[in-house]
Amino acid sequence: MQFRTNPKNGDQLSALGFGCMRFPGMPARIDFEATEKLILTAVEQGVNYLDTAYIYTGSEAALGDIFTRNPGLREKVKLATKLPILKCSSMADFDTYLNRSLERLKVDSVDYYLIHNLTSFKSWEHLVEIGVEEWIAKQQEAGRIINIGFSFHGPEGDFEPLLDAYAWDFCQIQYNYLNEHYQAGTAGLKAAAARGIPVIVMEPLLGGKLAAPLPEKAQAVLTEEETSTDPVRLALRWLWDKPEVTVVLSGMNALSQLEENIATANDANPGCLTETEIRAVDAARAAVAESYKIPCTGCGYCMPCPRKVDIPGCFNAYNASFAHGWFQGVQQYVTASGALSGKLHLASDCTQCGACAKRCPQHIDIPKELGTVKRRLQIPGLATILKVGLRFIVR
Ligand code: SF4
Numbered sequence: 546m547q548f549r550t551n552p553k554n555g556d557q558l559s560a561l562g563f564g565c566m567r568f569p570g571m572p573a574r575i576d577f578e579a580t581e582k583l584i585l586t587a588v589e590q591g592v593n594y595l596d597t598a599y600i601y602t603g604s605e606a607a608l609g610d611i612f613t614r615n616p617g618l619r620e621k622v623k624l625a626t627k628l629p630i631l632k633c634s635s636m637a638d639f640d641t642y643l644n645r646s647l648e649r650l651k652v653d654s655v656d657y658y659l660i661h662n663l664t665s666f667k668s669w670e671h672l673v674e675i676g677v678e679e680w681i682a683k684q685q686e687a688g689r690i691i692n693i694g695f696s697f698h699g700p701e702g703d704f705e706p707l708l709d710a711y712a713w714d715f716c717q718i719q720y721n722y723l724n725e726h727y728q729a730g731t732a733g734l735k736a737a738a739a740r741g742i743p744v745i746v747m748e749p750l751l752g753g754k755l756a757a758p759l760p761e762k763a764q765a766v767l768t769e770e771e772t773s774t775d776p777v778r779l780a781l782r783w784l785w786d787k788p789e790v791t792v793v794l795s796g797m798n799a800l801s802q803l804e805e806n807i808a809t810a811n812d813a814n815p816g817c818l819t820e821t822e823i824r825a826v827d828a829a830r831a832a833v834a835e836s837y838k839i840p841c842t843g844c845g846y847c848m849p850c851p852r853k854v855d856i857p858g859c860f861n862a863y864n865a866s867f868a869h870g871w872f873q874g875v876q877q878y879v880t881a882s883g884a885l886s887g888k889l890h891l892a893s894d895c896t897q898c899g900a901c902a903k904r905c906p907q908h909i910d911i912p913k914e915l916g917t918v919k920r921r922l923q924i925p926g927l928a929t930i931l932k933v934g935l936r937f938i939v940r
């Protein structure tokens with residue numbers, strides 16, 4: 546495993562971190578046995594950064610059980626979890642959620658604790674008003690939080706002011722070759738590094754978008770030079786090429802993914818990207834951007850919808866209709882509607898209540914975009930056809 550030094554405290558962190566929001570079976574029911582095997586294998590191979598969150602359903606509790614069943618494991622890793630600020634309106638709430646995280650994880654302290662999902666400077670100011678700074682200081686003094694950081698999904702202009710608003714030990718940003726100028730972006734990465742703040746990268750594959758086979762033009766560039774055309778390898782190497790990146794999180798849910806990512810991490814040191822790979826990324830970026838109309842990463846923070854609309858499923862189908870053709874988009878839309886499992890919920894079922902949009906880290910105007918999905922994919926009569934078809938399925 547390749548390790549990178551945390552410039553703030555000298556921790557040797559594995560370049561590949563384990564993102565714990567996509568354990569096997571999540572979100573319905575975690576397959577504990579498969580998850581335990583994944584975590585143990587990862588740690589055996591040198592992964593020493595585990596990133597979970599209060600809001601990742603079942604994830605903290607599963608990790609807690611894995612620590613209990615495997616004495617000594619806790620000491621081998623740096624554990625990160627996050628404060629769900631959307632649920633907090635007072636200092637007492639901060640206490641409640643940290644206490645619950647510690648109980649679920651069955652630990653006394655968190656190595657890397659994040660203010661989860663700051664979407665603007667204003668959202669930080671609100672937390673300051675309700676006493677977050679005093680609260681952090683108290684928790685650090687008590688040794689319950691070792692390093693304090695924040696994860697960011699706001700506009701580029703708010704990132705630097707946030708970096709300077711508190712004595713952060715680390716930060717976490719969404720970053721990948723398609724998001725160089727989106728949210729914190731490359732400018733934010735460099736700004737954090739210039740302040741000696743380590744950067745943890747999330748969404749390295751943009752919710753799986755960059756794991757799809759590379760567009761033909763990018764493949765051609767790599768094939769010409771007999772270089773691997775594996776899209777995940779290319780996307781991860783693009784990140785590890787940058788010395789300012791400390792840890793790249795990957796939400797791995799299969800041993801094969803874990804092994805491939807570890808193999809990639811082993812030789813992806815700063816400056817590793819070849820001229821050929823740089824040209825391939827340029828070609829891939831142009832082609833992927835073309836079909837990536839709604840910037841949904843599939844994180845699921847907007848769910849559940851009271852009308853049971855599968856929001857990420859609808860957006861995925863819409864994007865697929867540009868990437869792989871309109872017909873494929875309609876097929877995916879029908880699947881996302883639940884028609885095949887006997888429960889029909891279409892984009893047109895949205896009542897525009899707006900609850901989902903407040904939770905979207907990508908700031909997508911979800912009700913409006915569901916209208917766009919409906920116009921492109923919900924052909925006239927589709928709802929009726931599916932409802933009639935459903936009667937046969939339900940029988
Ligand atoms: S705005 Fe529409 S999609 Fe969003 S939660 Fe409300 S009903 Fe569901």
Ligand code: SF4
Nearest residue numbers: 841842844845847905
């Ligand atoms: S719409 Fe937003 S919150 Fe919902 S899955 Fe997509 S990116 Fe996540």
